[in-house]
Amino acid sequence: xxxxxxxxxxxxxxxxxxxxxxxxxxxxxxxxxxxxxxxxxxxxxxxxxxxxxxxxxxxxxxxxxxxxxxxxxxxxxxxxxxxxxxxxxxxxxxxxxxxxxxxxxxxxxxxxxxxxxxxxxxxxxxxxxxxxxxxxxxxxxxxxxxxxxxxxxxxxxxxxxxxxxxxxxxxxxxxxxxxxxxxxxxxxxxxxxxxxxxxxxxxxxxxxxxxxxxxxxxxxxxxxxxxxxxxxxxxxxxxxxxxxxxxxxxxxxxxxxxxxxxxxxxxxxxxxxxxxxxxxxxxxxxxxxxxxxxxx
Numbered sequence: 001x002x003x004x005x006x007x008x009x010x011x012x013x014x015x016x017x018x019x020x021x022x023x024x025x026x027x028x029x030x031x032x033x034x035x036x037x038x039x040x041x042x043x044x045x046x047x048x049x050x051x052x053x054x055x056x057x058x059x060x061x062x063x064x065x066x067x068x069x070x071x072x073x074x075x076x077x078x079x080x081x082x083x084x085x086x087x088x089x090x091x092x093x094x095x096x097x098x099x100x101x102x103x104x105x106x107x108x109x110x111x112x113x114x115x116x117x118x119x120x121x122x123x124x125x126x127x128x129x130x131x132x133x134x135x136x137x138x139x140x141x142x143x144x145x146x147x148x149x150x151x152x153x154x155x156x157x158x159x160x161x162x163x164x165x166x167x168x169x170x171x172x173x174x175x176x177x178x179x180x181x182x183x184x185x186x187x188x189x190x191x192x193x194x195x196x197x198x199x200x201x202x203x204x205x206x207x208x209x210x211x212x213x214x215x216x217x218x219x220x221x222x223x224x225x226x227x228x229x230x231x232x233x234x235x236x237x238x239x240x241x242x243x244x245x246x247x248x249x250x251x252x253x254x255x256x257x258x259x260x261x262x263x264x265x266x267x268x269x270x271x272x273x274x275x276x277x278x279x280x281x282x283x284x285x286x287x288x289x290x291x292x293x294x295x296x
Contacts, residue, residue, distance in 0.1 A: 002190045004048050007062075013094040015066060015087045019078070022070045023091070023098060026051070027060035032296050033102055034058045034286075035095060035126065039110030039272075041157075041207070041214035043069030045194040047109070049184055050275040053283040061095055061104075065112065068209045069194065079213045081220040084115050089123040096125075103127035105295055107286060109275060110135060111217055113239075118224060121234035128236040130289050132282065133272050135221050136228045137254045147222050149251050154218035163199060163206045167192035170205065178249035182270070182277040221251075230259045238289045240282070241266040242274055 007024035014020050027034075036051055038044045044051075044062045051060055066087055067073050095104065106129035108116055113134035116124055137146045164170040171188040174180045180188060196205040207214075242253035243266055250272040256264045267274045267281060275282045290296060 002048050002052075002186050004045050004194075009099075011094070011098040013063075013091060013098075015090055016078075019066050019074050020071070021063050021066060021087070021091065023095060024062045025060065025099060026062060027055035027058050029059050031058045032290065033061060033095075033099070033104050034107050035061045035063075035092075035104050036107045037063055037065065037109070037112035038068070039112065040217050041068070041195070041209050041211075042191075043194045043208065045069060046187075046191055047275055048190065049187065050279040050282055051107075053279060054286065059099075061099060063091055067213050071208075073208070073210060073213075076210075076213055076216065079216055081115070081118070081217070081224050084111070085119055085123070088115050088119055092123075092125050103295065105129065105290065106131075109133065110272065111221070114221065114225065114228070117228045117230075117233075121232065124234045126235055128238075128289070128293050128295055130238045130240065130286055132240050132275055133242045133253055134228075134239065135251050136225050136256070137252075138256075138258070142252075142254050143226055145252055146225060146254075149248070150218045150222045153250060154215040157211050157215040157218065160211055162211045163204050164196065165204060167196060167205060170196055179271065179273060181249075183273060184276065184279060187276050230256075230262045233261070236263070236293045238263045238265075238285070240264075240274070240285055242271050243268050246271055248272065 007026055009025040011023045012020050013023055036044055043064050064071050067079050104126045106116055106126040109132040113131035116129055117134060137143050170192045174188045195208055197208050199206040239262060244253045244255045256262055267278055270278050
C-alpha cells in the first residue's frame, strides 16, 4: 500500500464565497517549485507514486480541483471549465502569496492540463509547464472522434456505480475497468483511499467528485478542447501524450507532432493514466524538461 506523508504546510485558498481548496507543500522547499494537479474525477494524492519520486529535489505544491479530493462538494452549476480557469488564476496568485514568489513549473494531467492551455498568458504565470496527455485534438476528423469518445465516456460515467460498502469493494470494481489495467501495484487501493469519502449515512463510501460532475466536465471538453492555440503558449511547454497506437479506454490520444511550435512526445505503451502506469519514466521526463530549460 502507498502511504501519503503529511504535508509540510497546508494553506486554504478561497475560490469564491462558497468554495475553498487546499494548497499542500511536500518535498524539498529549497528546490525548484513544481505545481501539480490531477485529472477529471481523481485527486492529486492519487498521483503519489509519481510525485513521491520528485520529492527529494523539488518543492512540490499540490492542489485539488474544486469538488475533488480534499475539497467539499459545491453547486453543480459552478462545476465547469470557465470556473476552473478562474480558479487556476486565483490558485497561482495564492501560491506566490503563501509560499513566496519564485518560478513555478506546472505539472498537470488531463483536464488540469487543458485548463492551463486555455488560460491566457496574463493569467498563466508559470515559468514553464509539462502537460501529461491533455484532451486536445486537431480540427477535422480528430475533433469528430473526440466528440464521439467524450459523449460515450460521459454517458458511461453517469451510469457508473457511485456508492460502495467498503473501500475494498471499490478497488475490486476498478480492477474490471479497462482504464486501470496498466497501473502499478497498489494504485487501485490508493484510489479508493483518495477518491472516496464516507457517505452521509456514516456506513457506505461515495465518490468525492460526484459522477454527474465528472460527466459534466467531459461534456465541456467537447466544446473547449478545439479552442487550444499552441501558437500562443506563454512559456516553455512540453506535452507528453499517451501512446496513440494503443486502443484507448478513456479518451483518444492524438499525435500532436505536426504542431511546429510544440515540444511533443508520447509515452510508449502508456494509456491516459500514464503517470500511474509509468511513474519512473514520467519523472525522468520532468527532470529532462527542467534541465533542458535550465530551470534549476
